[in-house]
Amino acid sequence: MTSTLKISALTKRFGDLAALGGVSLTVAPGERVALLGHNGAGKSTLMKIILGLIPATGGEVTICDAAPGSPAARRAVAYLPENVAFHPALTGEEQIRHYLSLRGESPSLAMGLLEKVGLGQAARRRIGTYSKGMRQRVGLAQALIGNPRLLVLDEPTSGLDPVSRREFYALLDDLAAQGASILLSSHALTEVEARTDRILILSRGRLVAEGTLSDLRRRADLPVTMHVTARNGYAPDIARALPGAILVDGALHLTCAQTEKLETLGRIAGLGDKVADLEVLPPSLEDLYSHFSQQGAQ
Amino acid sequence: MNRILSTAGTEFRIALRNRWVAIALVLMAVFSLVLSLAGSAPTGGLGVDRLSVTVASLTSLSVYLIPLLALLMSFDAIAGESERGTLSLLLAYPIAREEILLGKLVAHLAILTLAVLLGHGLAAGVAIATDENALAGLPALFRLSWSSVLLGATFLGAGYALSALSRRPSGAAGLAIGLWLGLVVLYDLALLSAIVADNGGWFTTDAFPVALLANPADAFRLFNLTASGATAAAAGVGGAADAIPLWQSLSSVLIWPFAALALAAAAFRKVTP
Ligand SMILES: Nc1ncnc2c1ncn2[C@@H]1O[C@H](COP(=O)(O)OP(=O)(O)OP(=O)(O)O)[C@@H](O)[C@H]1O
Ligand SMILES: [Mg+2]
Numbered sequence: 373m374t375s376t377l378k379i380s381a382l383t384k385r386f387g388d389l390a391a392l393g394g395v396s397l398t399v400a401p402g403e404r405v406a407l408l409g410h411n412g413a414g415k416s417t418l419m420k421i422i423l424g425l426i427p428a429t430g431g432e433v434t435i436c437d438a439a440p441g442s443p444a445a446r447r448a449v450a451y452l453p454e455n456v457a458f459h460p461a462l463t464g465e466e467q468i469r470h471y472l473s474l475r476g477e478s479p480s481l482a483m484g485l486l487e488k489v490g491l492g493q494a495a496r497r498r499i500g501t502y503s504k505g506m507r508q509r510v511g512l513a514q515a516l517i518g519n520p521r522l523l524v525l526d527e528p529t530s531g532l533d534p535v536s537r538r539e540f541y542a543l544l545d546d547l548a549a550q551g552a553s554i555l556l557s558s559h560a561l562t563e564v565e566a567r568t569d570r571i572l573i574l575s576r577g578r579l580v581a582e583g584t585l586s587d588l589r590r591r592a593d594l595p596v597t598m599h600v601t602a603r604n605g606y607a608p609d610i611a612r613a614l615p616g617a618i619l620v621d622g623a624l625h626l627t628c629a630q631t632e633k634l635e636t637l638g639r640i641a642g643l644g645d646k647v648a649d650l651e652v653l654p655p656s657l658e659d660l661y662s663h664f665s666q667q668g669a670q
Numbered sequence: 671m672n673r674i675l676s677t678a679g680t681e682f683r684i685a686l687r688n689r690w691v692a693i694a695l696v697l698m699a700v701f702s703l704v705l706s707l708a709g710s711a712p713t714g715g716l717g718v719d720r721l722s723v724t725v726a727s728l729t730s731l732s733v734y735l736i737p738l739l740a741l742l743m744s745f746d747a748i749a750g751e752s753e754r755g756t757l758s759l760l761l762a763y764p765i766a767r768e769e770i771l772l773g774k775l776v777a778h779l780a781i782l783t784l785a786v787l788l789g790h791g792l793a794a795g796v797a798i799a800t801d802e803n804a805l806a807g808l809p810a811l812f813r814l815s816w817s818s819v820l821l822g823a824t825f826l827g828a829g830y831a832l833s834a835l836s837r838r839p840s841g842a843a844g845l846a847i848g849l850w851l852g853l854v855v856l857y858d859l860a861l862l863s864a865i866v867a868d869n870g871g872w873f874t875t876d877a878f879p880v881a882l883l884a885n886p887a888d889a890f891r892l893f894n895l896t897a898s899g900a901t902a903a904a905a906g907v908g909g910a911a912d913a914i915p916l917w918q919s920l921s922s923v924l925i926w927p928f929a930a931l932a933l934a935a936a937a938f939r940k941v942t943p
Binding site: 420423424425426443446447449451452453454455456457458459461462466467469470471473474475476479498511514 | 672673675676677679680683684687688754755756758759760761762763764765942943
């Protein structure tokens with residue numbers, strides 16, 4: 373067995389609407405994969421099919437050699453649905469104890485799990501009194517139960533503050549280091565940038581891009597932006613030397629293709645003392661994302 | 671087994687904190703006390719002990735109260751989970767849908783049983799304290815207790831089925847109230863008016879007994895009244911049915927809980943989160 377999750381030519385229709393159209397992907401043990409896509413792209417639908425909650429219209433899904441929704445697959449997979457609200461009358465500890473029992477684990481592990489997600493102090497309070505982020509952490513705690521081979525997390529960091537997000541990704545790193553595969557969806561591009569091994573971009577139910585971030589950068593071939601700050605009075609000289617540059621707040625902004633990057637840098641270096649400062653801005657993740665989403669939409 | 675027990679424990683806790691346990695216990699206790707105190711006033715002439723009189727009025731009360739309590743506890747069972755988003759999570763766990771239902775049933779049935787035992791215990795206490803012949807009514811009371819629990823199981827199953835069918839707690843609540851009104855109130859009125867219109871014809875002799883047995887609430891009342899030989903004394907629908915043999919109403923009382931739960935399981939199996 374080489375991959376934890378294998379999907380081939382998966383399609384899903386809701387009546388006339390094609391929510392997923394021929395999605396194929398694999399996730400290897402220990403790999404962290406981020407699923408990106410606009411609202412309604414089909415991320416949650418894909419996850420529900422992986423879990424066997426809704427049937428696919430066509431295609432194949434295997435999880436650790438088992439079919440989605442089969443007892444073996446359910447034991448191997450942990451899930452965090454989007455917008456889950458646990459019963460307000462239960463305490464965090466009671467809720468996690470219950471989920472532990474359902475997985476055949478000892479309920480006494482609950483406190484440890486809650487401490488892991490930073491809920492140790494609030495464990496004995498009712499979930500009805502929790503803040504949004506605290507409720508989200510209850511969901512994270514239950515996803516850590518047992519040693520899941522695959523974690524399917526639908527917008528796991530929604531509602532978490534920046535520090536909690538960092539702690540959350542650190543938890544995922546530990547799990548991945550132990551061989552668990554992670555498939556998560558997110559709308560926060562910057563956080564998946566450093567914390568996942570591979571990015572999948574879904575647009576209108578189709579996989580429009582797949583690869584590591586640097587792969588995607590290379591493939592998109594988006595222009596590089598440079599900000600050149602001139603020494604006092606030299607701005608017009610520089611503008612003349614760099615056709616296409618525009619003056620914004622005292623700095624000259626220009627863009628060039630990846631292939632012309634070095635040449636342009638050379639020209640700027642040739643201006644010598646006239647240049648006070650130079651900033652090179654690679655295309656942002658947002659630029660990449662909209663590039664691939666728009667490409668997919670055509 | 672562990673999964674069912676854990677589900678039951680969690681549900682019981684929720685019911686306790688939502689005050690369903692308190693409501694069920696208080697309602698049963700208050701009504702039973704009122705009926706047993708009222709029933710013990712003008713006895714003597716009939717040659718019937720006080721407890722038997724109380725059991726007859728408790729039977730009429732239970733027909734309304736037990737289904738209502740059962741439906742109130744069960745309508746949220748699946749629709750509520752679906753609305754909170756925990757249903758999709760639960761179904762991703764290694765637990766069968768039947769196990770989820772059974773766990774909830776165990777908790778809700780335990781609450782109903784507690785309420786019935788409390789109410790009936792109080793009624794027995796009052797009757798025995800005021801009439802030394804009241805011990806003669808104990809078998810009838812015991813019969814009423816276990817058949818009340820079975821009646822509760824039937825309406826819990828019906829509540830789960832409605833909860834699975836409607837997906838929204840508000841919709842499920844509406845359906846539950848509708849079912850209660852339909853089966854417990856309107857059904858009997860419709861039967862009575864049909865009998866009056868029929869004037870002793872085919873409906874009264876052939877269709878009416880079947881119609882009574884088909885309704886779990888009517889079968890429950892019929893069973894308890896027939897078993898204690900009180901049909902002649904009872905008014906209305908019960909009084910019109912003394913021709914139905916005991917084994918038939920007993921069968922209905924025993925079969926309905928399983929039928930209702932099978933219905934609930936079938937409806938739940940169709941739910942996609
Ligand atoms: N049960 C359903 N019935 C009909 N259409 C559905 C159903 N579930 C999802 N859809 C449709 O499928 C498409 C994909 O929805 P999905 O929830 O997978 O999007 P998403 O990528 O998770 O979006 P978001 O980022 O907003 O969570 C949407 O157009 C949605 O309306
Ligand atoms: Mg979604």
